[in-house]
Amino acid sequence: MHRLILVNYWNKECWTLLTLFELTVPNYLRVINATIKVMEKGAEYLQGKGVDLDEIVTMQLADDMQPFSFQVTIVYHQAVNGMKGLLEGEFSPPQPVEKMSYSELIDYLKTGVTELSGFSEGQINARSNQPMYFKYADKSIPFTTENFVLAFTYPNLYFHATTIYDMLRMKGVPLGKPDFMGRLPIGLPE
Numbered sequence: 773m774h775r776l777i778l779v780n781y782w783n784k785e786c787w788t789l790l791t792l793f794e795l796t797v798p799n800y801l802r803v804i805n806a807t808i809k810v811m812e813k814g815a816e817y818l819q820g821k822g823v824d825l826d827e828i829v830t831m832q833l834a835d836d837m838q839p840f841s842f843q844v845t846i847v848y849h850q851a852v853n854g855m856k857g858l859l860e861g862e863f864s865p866p867q868p869v870e871k872m873s874y875s876e877l878i879d880y881l882k883t884g885v886t887e888l889s890g891f892s893e894g895q896i897n898a899r900s901n902q903p904m905y906f907k908y909a910d911k912s913i914p915f916t917t918e919n920f921v922l923a924f925t926y927p928n929l930y931f932h933a934t935t936i937y938d939m940l941r942m943k944g945v946p947l948g949k950p951d952f953m954g955r956l957p958i959g960l961p962e
């Protein structure tokens with residue numbers, strides 16, 4: 773089993789950190805589950821204020837930004853299809869998905885939880901430190917699997933989850949940092 777290794781070159785110490793599975797699946801699940809809770813809290817609040825949730829689905833922060841629905845589909849894409857990409861060795865931008873209502877977007881994320889829960893540690897860890905390519909148009913950008921997760925998937929996943937949070941906050945939904953962070957993996961090994 774491969775583990776991500778952190779090396780302190782100043783005093784030549786090494787620390788074993790996380791396996792590829794530990795780096796991905798639990799964190800992706802936490803982000804998706806937190807996003808589901810944020811959206812559920814948003815639905816409850818907005819419906820209580822008489823807001824049509826279809827307005828939220830098509831809402832944009834700026835004219836040149838994608839709508840709320842796109843933000844949700846990218847959270848799913850980065851986590852679920854990112855994991856599939858790790859196994860296949862390549863990842864591409866998402867294919868268009870059919871239009872979904874607010875509640876269907878929540879259900880879409882819930883299917884992502886189910887799919888992510890289906891990946892095994894052995895299956896993912898076998899891809900540790902392997903080549904990974906982001907393919908976009910005629911470009912093929914090489915990464916190791918760990919670098920792909922840390923430099924590409926994480927920033928994209930958090931960017932779009934944050935945008936969902938911000939869009940709902942902008943509509944007055946009473947959310948706080950704990951809502952965004954979700955269930956933290958607290959505790960110490962015994």
